[in-house]
Amino acid sequence: MPPPEPLASSARRPPPGRARELVARYRLELLWVAFVGANYAAMFAWPAWETIPFYLIWISLTLLYGLRVWPLGPTLIVVLAVMALTGIPITAHVMHGTQPVEKVIRVPLMAMLFGAVVWHARRRVEALRIAERRTAQLRSMLERQERFIHDASHELRTPVTIARGHLELAVEHSGSSFELDVALDELSRIDAIIGRLLLLASAGQPDFLQTEDVDVEGFLEDIFMRWSEVAPRAWRLGVLAPGRLHVDPDRLRAALDALLENAVKYSAEHDAIELRAAADGPDRIVIEVVDEGRGVRAEALERIFDRFARADAARTRADGGVGLGLAIVDAIAKRHGGRCTVTSNGHGSTFALALPGFTPAGVAQRLPELSSSST
Ligand SMILES: Nc1ncnc2c1ncn2[C@@H]1O[C@H](COP(=O)(O)OP(=O)(O)OP(=O)(O)O)[C@@H](O)[C@H]1O
Ligand SMILES: [Mg+2]
Secondary structure (H helix, E strand, O other), X not given: OOOOOOOHHHHHOOOHHHXXXXXXXXXXXXXXHHHHHHHHHHHHHOHHHOHHHHHHHHHHHHHHHHHHOOOHHHHHHHHHHHHHHHHHHHHHHHHOOOOOHHHHHHHHXXXXXXXXXXXXXXXXXXXXXXXXXXXXXXXXXHHHHHHHHHHHHHHHHHHHHHHHHHHHHHHHHHOOOHHHHHHHHHHHHHHHHHHHHHHHHHHHOHHHOOOXXXXXXXXXXXXXXXXXXXXXXXXXXXXXOOEEEEEOHHHHHHHHHHHHXXXXXXXXXXXXEEEEEEEOOOOEEEEEEEEOOOOOOHXXXXXXXOXXXXXXXXXXXXXXXXXXXXXXXXXXXXXOOOEEEEEEOOOOEEEEEEEEOEEEOOOOOOOOOOOOXXX
């Protein structure tokens, strides 16, 4: 036997889940309707006190609108309804002579006041909408820019590799010459720039970090040993907070390499360079690279982490870099939820890499002062 047809009335009724959803969604409106109903009844019940429920109805409408900001159509309907609702008892009381005739003027006045609130609220909503649209545009522009950098760098890599292959063959056949050496040098530079650009462009990717726990002391000692053999400086391994750090070791190594490379590049022979790390709060660590090199001018400090930023515009090509090292450090720090800051006083600089995810092994130690510094 086929199942009985549902009754027409129950078929039109919203399913219980949907009804519950509607009640939850319009809970405030329903509460407001109940509040208005009670006040409306009070206007009739106590005509001498009608001013209080009258204002309560309009104030509650204003409060509700501040929270909801309905579209213009429904807002207009609600205002007209409230005007009629509050106008009827007042008019009735005026007609019975229990209230003076001027009382009726309160209705359009309250409607005008509410109109002003509507105007301000709509302006605010519109401003928010514009800000959201701009943020979305900016985000998409940034994404396109990253994609462009990535694609362009990727495309450049092949011709650079081919050109280098040909030059190396030329060196093999006819021996090295000044011109060939310069060309090979420049290609190496371009290759390094492409590598850094690709790394920067991938910093926004979700799989940029492959994190794991690393032993802070072992990790930093290893980096320090590698660098101390590279350049003749007064290398110092400072206090290293014992513990484990949850990071991407390859990315962190790249960041510290960039900082140590700068410390070497912008200091002279026998200048001091120190690597140290201390706990900062219960789960943060600050790794510092301190050098006693030339320092950074105060006016350059602010934009030093920008891409292609150079503190000294008059720097020669012999000085090396293109200004991507610190942008990479900054990106890596931020992706880890940390930040890199710099202080400098003209007799050296301190780059501090603050990172979360640190679990101290023992009592944390505070960093001792190597040199007085100012931001
Ligand atoms: N330890 C430092 N001492 C003095 N100046 C520094 C130091 N580190 C960075 N700077 C200044 O900040 C600028 C930006 O550094 P960044 O590492 O981003 O670029 P770069 O070293 O010029 O080039 P790249 O690292 O891409 O090879 C440098 O050009 C330099 O002027
Ligand atoms: Mg650099």
